[in-house]
Amino acid sequence: MQIALAPMEGLVDDILRDVLTQVGGIDWCVTEFIRVSDRALQPPAFLKLAPELARGAQTRAGVPLRVQLLGSDPTLLGESAAAACELGAPVIDLNFGCPAKTVNRSRGGAVLLNEPELLHSIVASVRRHTPAHIPVTAKMRLGYASSHGALECAQALESGGAAQLVVHARTKLDGYKPPAHWEWVARVQEVVKVPVYANGEIWTVDDWRRCREVCGVADVMLGRGLVSRPDLALQIRAFEAGEVLPPMSWQALLPLLQSFWRQAMHKLSPRYAPGRIKQWVAMLTRGYPEATALFDQLRRETDCQRIAALLGLEEQQPTNGLESREAISI
Template sequence: MQIALAPMEGLVDEILRELLTEVGGVDWCVSEFVRVCDRLLPLASFRKLAPELDSGWSTASGTPLRLQLLGSDPVCLADNAAFAASLGVSVVDLNFGCPAKTVNKSRGGAVLLKEPELLHAIAREVSATLPAGVPLTAKMRLGYDSPDGALDCARALVDGGASMLVVHARTKLDGYKPPAHWEWVARVQEAVAVPVYANGEIWTVDDWRRCREVSGADNIMLGRGLVSRPDLALQIAAASVGREPEPLSWAELQPLLHLFWRKARQKLAPRYAPGRLKQWLAMLTRSYPEAQALFDSIRRDNDCARLDVLFGLRVDELSGPVAAEFIPA
């Protein structure tokens, strides 16, 4: 069984990737998507969203990082994938799942599920350009407004060269509204001869059990569920071998929150750091009632100095090589 951490633009950045993989249970993770339009991107574009490239394409815990690309031009995507391979990336992933309107309007993400022929052309071009030993994978939704074409899209990607699929079991128009249609993951797995990961609406160990029963998927990708409960992957990994570990308590989560704030202060400009903290706290409220009280207490506070005091951060801990330069996507 494999458990992956999902790419989530503007949320699961290098800071959360490091912290969530440090908790344990995650076998590999994926960068936020690198948007590819009409040119070969410079190294800085890759380093901004995947700074782990400077540490062997892995997080501090040693969890491998895959690079995700988003775009619609097969040749341009292939050129950028080849460049990433020259930088040492071990796996390149393609994004056909992003539901954001701005992304879809520029022919990226889930809107391309309307065009299975284009999916095939992209996968074929990218896989042909990647060197041997650097596989291509893809993440897709069930479709744009209907799952009727999901199997065609899956076949197009695999026939084009994708060696693994992650299926977010909702359409673009479904957004993130429950339920996730896990039964379609089973149908996709029947249609293609590559591993298929189930993704969507896995918030608890019981959700994972139901997902496994309905989808038949041995492997899963966790997104919001893992952000909301940082030890969810660890719990599921333990449950898969018959153990039931005690969930991480709010008290046990405190060192992780403090570490998050320290890294946010080191790597983000002061005007962005409080927003990222509140964003994560808002997600944590789903699993921890105490997170709601903390979120409410700092909801309108954007003063980093006051937050430093709250989290016990010393002045000498604020130095960071990219504190002033890094701007979140």
């Protein structure tokens, strides 16, 4: 069984990848999507969102990192993939699942599921431009407005050269509304020969167990569930081995929050760092009452020193930040 950490734009950046993979149980992770629009990308574009490429394409815990590209021009995507491979990307992943309106309006993400022939052309071009030993993989939803074309899209990706598919078991219009239609993952696996990963609405071990019963595939990609419960992958592995692992306590989780804040203060400007910690703490409220209390204290706090104190840290001096990309607001 393989367990992957999902590539969630604006959430799972290199800081959160570092922290979550330290917990354990994750086999590989993926960058936030790297957009390819009007020109092939150069090395700085990759290193900004995937600084792990300068460290052997691994997180500090040794978990391999894949590079994910998003766009609609087969040639530019192929050339960009070649550049990422030169930087050491071990796998090139292609995004055909992002539901964001701004992304879809610019012909990226899930909207491309309306054009199976283009899906094939994109994967085939990336496959031609990259070394044979570097796999090309793809992440897809079930479709844009409906799942009627899901099987055709999966077959188009496979025939283009995709060595693996991750299926988020909802359409673009479904967004993130439950339920996830895991039965469609089984249908996709029936029509392709490459491995298929199930993704979507796996928040607990019970969710994972039911997902596996419904879709029959062994491999999963965890997104919001793992961000909300950082030990979810370890919990799943323990269950698979017939063991019971006590859930991670708040006391064990707090050092991860502290590590996250230290890195956010180093990388981000004081204007944006508070939003990032609030974002993660808000998601942790799903499983930790202590996170609810902490979020209530953080909600309107913008002073970095006071945030450090709330996290139990001694005085932290903010840097100017290496990046000013605004995080998702809470």
